[in-house]
Amino acid sequence: xxxxxxxxxxxxxxxxxxxxxxxxxxxxxxxxxxxxxxxxxxxxxxxxxxxxxxxxxxxxxxxxxxxxxxxxxxxxxxxxxxxxxxxxxxxxxxxxxxxxxxxxxxxxxxxxxxxxxxxxxxxxxxxxxxxxxxxxxxxxxxxxxxxxxxxxxxxxxxxxxxxxxxxxxxxxxxxxxxxxxxxxxxxxxxxxxxxxxxxxxxxxxxxxxxxxxxxxxxxxxxxxxxxxxxxxxxxxxxxxxxxxxxxxxxxxxxxxxxxxxxxxxxxxxxxxxxxxxxxxxxxxxxxxxxxxxxxxxxxxxxxxxxxxxxxxxxxxxxxxxxxxxxxxxxxxxxxxxxxxxxxxxxxxxxxxxxxxxxxxxxxxxxxxxxxxxxxxxxxxxxxxxxxxxxxxxxxxxxxxxxxxxxxxxxxxxxxxxxxxxxxxxxxxxxxxxxxxxxxxxxxxxxxxxxxxxxxxxxxxxxxxxxxxxxxxxxxxxxxxxxxxxxxxxxxxxxxxxxxxxxxxxxxxxxxxxxxxxxxxxxxxxxxxxxxxxxxxxxxxxxxxxxxxxxxxxxxxxxxxxxxxxxxxxx
Numbered sequence: 001x002x003x004x005x006x007x008x009x010x011x012x013x014x015x016x017x018x019x020x021x022x023x024x025x026x027x028x029x030x031x032x033x034x035x036x037x038x039x040x041x042x043x044x045x046x047x048x049x050x051x052x053x054x055x056x057x058x059x060x061x062x063x064x065x066x067x068x069x070x071x072x073x074x075x076x077x078x079x080x081x082x083x084x085x086x087x088x089x090x091x092x093x094x095x096x097x098x099x100x101x102x103x104x105x106x107x108x109x110x111x112x113x114x115x116x117x118x119x120x121x122x123x124x125x126x127x128x129x130x131x132x133x134x135x136x137x138x139x140x141x142x143x144x145x146x147x148x149x150x151x152x153x154x155x156x157x158x159x160x161x162x163x164x165x166x167x168x169x170x171x172x173x174x175x176x177x178x179x180x181x182x183x184x185x186x187x188x189x190x191x192x193x194x195x196x197x198x199x200x201x202x203x204x205x206x207x208x209x210x211x212x213x214x215x216x217x218x219x220x221x222x223x224x225x226x227x228x229x230x231x232x233x234x235x236x237x238x239x240x241x242x243x244x245x246x247x248x249x250x251x252x253x254x255x256x257x258x259x260x261x262x263x264x265x266x267x268x269x270x271x272x273x274x275x276x277x278x279x280x281x282x283x284x285x286x287x288x289x290x291x292x293x294x295x296x297x298x299x300x301x302x303x304x305x306x307x308x309x310x311x312x313x314x315x316x317x318x319x320x321x322x323x324x325x326x327x328x329x330x331x332x333x334x335x336x337x338x339x340x341x342x343x344x345x346x347x348x349x350x351x352x353x354x355x356x357x358x359x360x361x362x363x364x365x366x367x368x369x370x371x372x373x374x375x376x377x378x379x380x381x382x383x384x385x386x387x388x389x390x391x392x393x394x395x396x397x398x399x400x401x402x403x404x405x406x407x408x409x410x411x412x413x414x415x416x417x418x419x420x421x422x423x424x425x426x427x428x429x430x431x432x433x434x435x436x437x438x439x440x441x442x443x444x445x446x447x448x449x450x451x452x453x454x455x456x457x458x459x460x461x462x463x464x465x466x467x468x469x470x471x472x473x474x475x476x477x478x479x480x481x482x483x484x485x486x487x488x489x490x491x492x493x494x495x496x497x498x499x500x501x502x503x504x505x506x507x508x509x510x511x512x513x514x515x516x517x518x519x520x521x522x523x524x525x526x527x528x529x530x531x532x533x534x535x536x537x538x539x540x541x542x543x544x545x546x547x548x549x550x551x552x553x554x555x556x557x558x559x560x561x562x563x564x565x566x567x568x569x570x
Contacts, residue, residue, distance in 0.1 A: 003030050003048040006037040011044065023048060052098040052159075101125070101156040102140060107301045108346045109143045111158050117141055120200065124159045127151040130181075131158075132165050132303070135347045142347045144303035146181060167311045169318035170194030174262070177279050177293040180308040182315075185295065186279070197318055199310040203369035210375050212409075213439045216327060216384050219255030219497020220248065222427045222490040225449040225507055227412055230440030231325050231382040232373025236404055238389045238396065239414030243426055245388045247494050248412065249329040250278065252386065254287050255497035256327060262319045263291040264328040266312035268305050269335030272297045285495065302346075305339040313370050316383050320372075323379035328371070332388035333364060337400050361403045368407050396431070410434035423491060429456050442500060444549040448507035452486065455511070459483025478516070485515045488523035501542045505531045508554055514561045526568075534560040 003023055005011065011019065011034065023030040027048055037045070046053040099113030109131060114123065121133050123143055129151060135142030145152065167182040170193045177186035184191050212230035229235045237245045253263045267275045275295045282288040292315060296308035309330050316326045330336070337360055344357040351357060364387075371385035389404050394416065396405065405411055410433045419426035438446045462479060466472060472480070489510050492498070498506070506527050509515060518526050535541055537560050544553050 002033065003027075003046065004033045004035055006035050006039065006045040006047075007043065008036065008038055008041040010034050010036070019044075019046065047098070097160045099123075099141075099158045099160075101152060101154055101158060103154055104145070104149050104152045104156075106342075106346050107145050107149060107303045108343070109145055109149070109152060109158075110140050111143050112140045114141055114158065114160055117160055120164050122161045122163050122165055124161055125152050126157040126159075132307075134343065135349070144306065144343060145301065146303055146307075147301070149301075164198050164200065165307065165310075166196045166198045167314050168193030168195070169197050169315050173292045173315060174290060175288050175292075177275070177295060179300070180294065180296045180304045180311045182311065195318070197314040199307055199314045200366075201314065201317060201370065203366070204372045204374060204378075208375055208378055209372050210380075211439070212373050212436050214373070214382070215440050215442055215445075216252075216261070216325070217255060217259075217500060218248070218252040219499070220251055220425055221492060221498055221503050221506060222425055222429075223248070223412060224441070224445060224498075224500075224503055226429065226453050227410060227427075227432050227434040228436065228438065228440040228445075229384065229386075229434065230373075230436045231384050232371060233410070233434075233436050233440065234368050234371045234385040234387065234408040235434065236387055236389060236408040236411035237414070238391060238401060238405075238411050239426070240391050240394055240416045243414040243416055243419045244424055245390070245414060246278070246331055248414075248425055249331060249386055249388065250281065251494060251497050252327065253282065253291060253329070254285055254495060256290065257285075257287055260325060261290070262316075262324050262326045263287070264312050264316050264326065265291060265293050266309050266328065266330050267293065267295040267297065268308050268330065268332060269298050269339065270295070270331065272299060281495075302339050302342050305336065306343055309333070309336055309367055313367060313383075317370065320374065320381040320383045321379060323381045325381060326383045328383060328385050330367075330385065330387040332390055333404060334388075334390040334400055337363070356399060360400070361407075364404055365407050368404075409436055423487065424494075425490075425492065427490075429453065430460070443547070444504045444545040445500060445507070447549045448504045448511070450507070450511050452507065452511060456483065456486055459486065482513060482516050484520045485518060485523050486510055488520045489515065489527055491524050493524075499542075501535060501545045502531050504545050504549060505534050505541070505557055508549070508557050509534075509561050512554075512558055512561075514558070514565065530561055530564045533564045537563075 005019060016032070020032055023032065030048065097114060097116055099111045102110040102112050117133050119133055119136055123131050123133060125131060129145060129147035131143040131145045133141050134144050172192040176184055176188065176191055178191065179185050212232045214231045216229050216231045217224055218229060223229065237248055239245055253265065256263055265278065275293065275297060279288065279293045282291055294308060294312045294315065296305040312328055316328045319326045337356065340360060340363055341356050345351065349357055368385055368387060371383045373382040374380055387404060387408065389401050391401055392398065396413065413428045413431040414426045415428040418428065459480065462476065463483070466476065466480065489506065509527065509530060515523050515527055534557055538556055
């Protein structure tokens with residue numbers, strides 16, 4: 001084995017003997033060479049195989065810095081600890097396993113010499129940029145680079161850190177826009193972190209979870225009435241491009257205002273202007289205070305887009321394990337899959353079906369499984385995941401959509417045809433489902449929703465058959481008018497989520513045919529005005545509906561609805 005020592009002045013005979021003895025004890029018989037280097041005027045740098053021993057002033061200062069960084073950051077008086085650490089510190093003969101960059105490009109570096117490196121370990125390039133090992137081979141390893149590859153060149157040194165990828169966490173991130181590494185990108189100064197969490201973390205086990213039975217209301221009538229979402233659930237939002245997927249997620253975040261829910265929006269591969277507009281909307285409506293926007297924009301490197309959802313999930317876990325309820329949106333996992341496929345092909349992994357790597361299923365399952373409603377012994381916090389997936393021409397049977405559908409607890413399918421007809425949110429009632437069902441609804445909404453899904457299904461079926469009929473009997477016309485009213489009722493303007501009381505009153509009125517004779521285009525505004533009138537004239541209604549929907553309450557609602565119709569001349 002050969003070893004090389006670098007210094008400005010050649011070691012004297014005594015020093016060479018000490019180096020030789022050290023190498024013999026550590027590696028056996030070793031041939032030692034000296035090379036003059038002005039980089040180490042005040043010490044030595046010894047390289048033996050992939051190990052590096054830095055005995056220069058700079059290397060010793062790095063060791064001291066590491067020792068000081070291990071001190072508690074939130075303790076009492078730090079001065080005595082600093083004094084004790086400095087007085088008792090002495091440099092160690094610690095080896096840093098270093099490697100050499102063979103080639104670099106497109107966010108990937110091929111590195112030689114890191115013989116004992118582990119998969120997922122963070123490495124540090126000589127320019128200060130970090131990377132993560134994603135491919136291990138006998139002769140080299142593949143590293144994804146978290147930064148600009150232009151600062152790295154073939155021949156650059158790479159150092160192992162022995163750590164896995166992590167992200168700083170803390171309450172200071174609320175109201176901020178950060179990148180996938182937790183660095184602020186909103187121009188409002190540094191973020192005060194309270195700790196660090198690994199971006200990869202095992203999902204809670206069955207014993208650590210409790211049933212999903214507490215509602216997380218989106219404020220969207222069509223979802224809360226028919227496809228309820230519970231805290232700890234994973235509900236997929238799926239549809240073609242430009243069908244309102246992000247709009248649903250945005251309204252769900254806006255509806256959490258004042259409900260104690262922390263929201264995290266993870267933007268993957270989005271335009272920077274779109275993310276800025278999203279954050280601006282949240283700020284203008286007072287929702288940014290309880291929200292974190294984590295963005296890996298389209299202009300960011302592929303590795304940053306790859307780790308973004310895991311970083312967002314780690315941040316959400318910090319709040320979940322602190323006993324808080326968290327809503328996290330991944331927008332969107334289609335672009336995440338594309339980023340991972342790009343990395344895999346650059347790392348020369350074999351593509352699988354439809355050119356995706358075979359482990360893309362595990363990529364998303366290990367992410368979404370971390371959503372949970374924790375047991376009371378762990379604080380009772382929850383993480384509710386709303387992953388977004390883009391389809392091509394409504395094809396839900398494609399590879400990525402079917403993968404994520406099988407992982408999640410239901411999906412909200414948005415249809416382009418409905419969207420262009422003006423039905424917004426453009427939710428397809430037949431293809432959407434929530435596998436948690438009524439367990440995640442309040443008693444009032446569950447009872448008020450009643451047969452709405454069945455009524456809408458009958459209307460859709462009847463609508464198809466009546467296209468071929470020239471004359472309709474009065475009963476059929478009445479049924480069609482009722483169905484049209486229900487469909488129009490589910491139209492809801494953006495940024496206007498309904499409260500639970502408003503949703504309950506609307507459903508009670510609609511299912512008792514209080515909007516049957518209203519022109520279809522007037523139904524949404526008429527229903528909102530009637531609901532406001534009822535809530536205003538029954539002051540205790542909100543408190544009653546928070547408990548349950550009784551027959552007496554239904555009777556009071558319908559009496560006020562009749563009074564409103566009479567006053568409106570309906």
